[in-house]
Amino acid sequence: MTAHEGATVLVVEDEPSIADVLAIALRYHRFEVMTAGTVRQALTLAERTRPDAALLDVMLPDGDGRALGRELRLRRPDLAIVFLTARDAPAEIVGALGFGDDYITKPFNIDEVVARITAVLRRTRPDDVLPQRPPLRYGELELDETTYSVHRGDRTVELTPTEYALLRFLVRNGGRIVPKEQLLRHVWQYEHSAESTVVETYISYLRRKLEPLGPPVIQTRRGVGYGLA
Missing domain, CATH: 3.40.50.2300 (Response regulator)
Known part of the structure; x- marks a missing residue:
């Protein structure tokens, strides 16, 4: 293979x-x-x-x-x-x-x-070669899509799979503000859950893990959604 x-x-x-x-x-x-x-x-x-x-x-x-x-x-x-x-x-x-x-x-x-x-x-199957993908980068953030690891600068950030998926989607959208409904659809596959607080909850989890390592990186546009600073 x-x-x-x-x-x-x-x-x-x-x-x-x-x-x-x-x-x-x-x-x-x-x-x-x-x-x-x-x-x-x-x-x-x-x-x-x-x-x-x-x-x-x-x-x-x-x-x-x-x-x-x-x-x-x-x-x-x-x-x-x-x-x-x-x-x-x-x-x-x-x-x-x-x-x-x-x-x-x-x-x-x-x-x-x-x-x-x-x-x-x-x-x-440690001897097999799995698909290699180039890292995703935004500012100090680097996401390795092969190992599912995250670094901010020279520090490793331990994320759960859902936290990783949310951060990856924000990184892929660069500095754009992503509407909450779009995050629900792409990260959680929710189609009609505009009242769900799951996005806010996981944004807070990401902030707790990322902000001790540098300036705030996630920005909130009230009533719209979230993006990277």
Whole structure:
């Protein structure tokens, strides 16, 4: 596998709208993507194409995603497996991680899914070359889209996947003020949540982590949105 081709991810999700969102996001990040809606389709695709990673919904119409994960792992011991589940009970999580590499609970943030798959591939296939992308820069900020690391000057900033996704979108928009509704749509995939306070909450998280390292970098345009100073 070359860096240009990227890793191949098998997405197994029976909800077409969710499968489409996942496929679009992964392809945007230069992964090759195959989708299946059932256990049977997934096994056929995995046998024919030998993916590098599998993103598996736990509840599928013709079986259990965890059982599918066990079967895929038996066939391919080096396959990276990440589960998507609406269940967050400790017993469910422990059961999934018994043979999988990670899990993500629904509803999920799409950037977190990409970050988790990338991280799992680095752990399970360290000798493979994953797609390399040039850093994003704005002023003192530098975002590495390969390692999902952030620096302000010579200092590392530890961000959660959602904080990273929000900062990345602001950096990509340079000094432009981004409307709150656009942030909700692109970072959280919210279409009709104008009253949500999630943007304000995560902007405050970013400020707490960035401002101790230098002058304020995030500006607020009241009633409109946020941008970088």
